[in-house]
Amino acid sequence: MENGAAPTVPAVIVAIDGPSGTGKSSTSKAVAAQLGLSYLDTGAQYRAITWWMVNNGIDTDDPHAIAAAAGKPEILSGTDPAGPTITVDGADVAGPIRTQEVTSKVSAVSAVPEVRTRITELQRTIAAAAPLGIVVEGRDIGTTVLPDADLKIFLTASAEARAARRSGELKGADVNVTREALIKRDAADSSRKTSPLAKADDAVEVDTTELTLAQVIECVVTLVEEKRAGK
Numbered sequence: 001m002e003n004g005a006a007p008t009v010p011a012v013i014v015a016i017d018g019p020s021g022t023g024k025s026s027t028s029k030a031v032a033a034q035l036g037l038s039y040l041d042t043g044a045q046y047r048a049i050t051w052w053m054v055n056n057g058i059d060t061d062d063p064h065a066i067a068a069a070a071g072k073p074e075i076l077s078g079t080d081p082a083g084p085t086i087t088v089d090g091a092d093v094a095g096p097i098r099t100q101e102v103t104s105k106v107s108a109v110s111a112v113p114e115v116r117t118r119i120t121e122l123q124r125t126i127a128a129a130a131p132l133g134i135v136v137e138g139r140d141i142g143t144t145v146l147p148d149a150d151l152k153i154f155l156t157a158s159a160e161a162r163a164a165r166r167s168g169e170l171k172g173a174d175v176n177v178t179r180e181a182l183i184k185r186d187a188a189d190s191s192r193k194t195s196p197l198a199k200a201d202d203a204v205e206v207d208t209t210e211l212t213l214a215q216v217i218e219c220v221v222t223l224v225e226e227k228r229a230g231k
C-alpha cells in the first residue's frame, strides 16, 4: 500500500437459505468465523418474537392479535459468530426460544405480515452495519431481505438426513416423529403468502445429504472467496 494503510477488503453479504436441518446455522457460523464476517441467525429472531407472544398471553392462533403486538418487544441480536446472542427486552432468551412450544408456534407467528415487516427491517439494519460483511441465514434472505446479496446459497438435504441430524441433537427423540415435524414446519414456511421459504433464482443450490459439515463449510468458503476475488 502506498500510504502504509492496511489493505481493505470490500464488505461481502452472503445469504444462506433452506429448509430446517439442512445445516444453515452450523455452516453460516463457521463460514463467518473463518472469513472474519458477522453472522445473523434470523430464525432466532422469529423464535424470539414468538417467545414474547407466548409469554405475554397473545393468542398465537389469532393473526390480528399477533399483528397488533408485533411492534412491542425489543429484539437485539449479537452477531459475533463465536458467540451469537439474542435478547428480548434485555433478557437473554437463547435457551427459551428453543423449546418445543416455541418451535411448534413459530411458523404461525412468522407468517403474519406485520411480524415479517418488523423483523425484516431489523435484519437489513444489522446487515448494513456489519463492517466487513455478514452471513445471514434464514428462509427468505436471498428472495426478500437482501435481494442484492453478493452470494446466495440454498442448502437442501433429504428429509431422512435432516431428521437423523436433529434426532442426534435431541437425544432419544424418535426419528420418524422428528421427520414428520420437520416436513410439517417446512410445508407451513413454504406455503405462507408473505415471503415464503424459497430458493432465489440466482442462488447456488448445495445438496448436503451426502456431504459432511466440513465439506459444506469448505464449499461455501470457496464460493465466498471467489466472489470476493471478483469484486
Ligand SMILES: Nc1ncnc2c1ncn2[C@@H]1O[C@H](COP(=O)(O)OP(=O)(O)OP(=O)(O)O)[C@@H](O)[C@H]1O
Residues within 6 Å of the ligand: 018, 019, 020, 021, 022, 023, 024, 025, 026, 027, 043, 165, 166, 169, 208, 211, 212, 213, 214, 216
Ligand atoms: N452436512 C452435515 N452432515 C451431518 N450433520 C450436519 C451437517 N450439517 C449440519 N449438521 C448437523 O445437523 C444439525 C442441524 O444443523 P443446523 O442447526 O445447522 O441446521 P439448520 O438448517 O440451521 O436448522 P434450522 O433451520 O432448523 O435451525 C446440527 O446438529 C448440525 O451439527
Ligand SMILES: Nc1ccn([C@H]2C[C@H](O)[C@@H](COP(=O)(O)O)O2)c(=O)n1
Residues within 6 Å of the ligand: 020, 042, 043, 044, 046, 047, 106, 107, 110, 111, 137, 138, 139, 140, 141, 185, 189
Ligand atoms: N428468514 C426466516 C427465518 C426463519 N423463519 C421462521 C420459520 C422457521 O420455521 C422459524 C424458525 O427458524 P429456525 O430457527 O428453525 O431456523 O422461523 C422465517 O420465517 N424466515
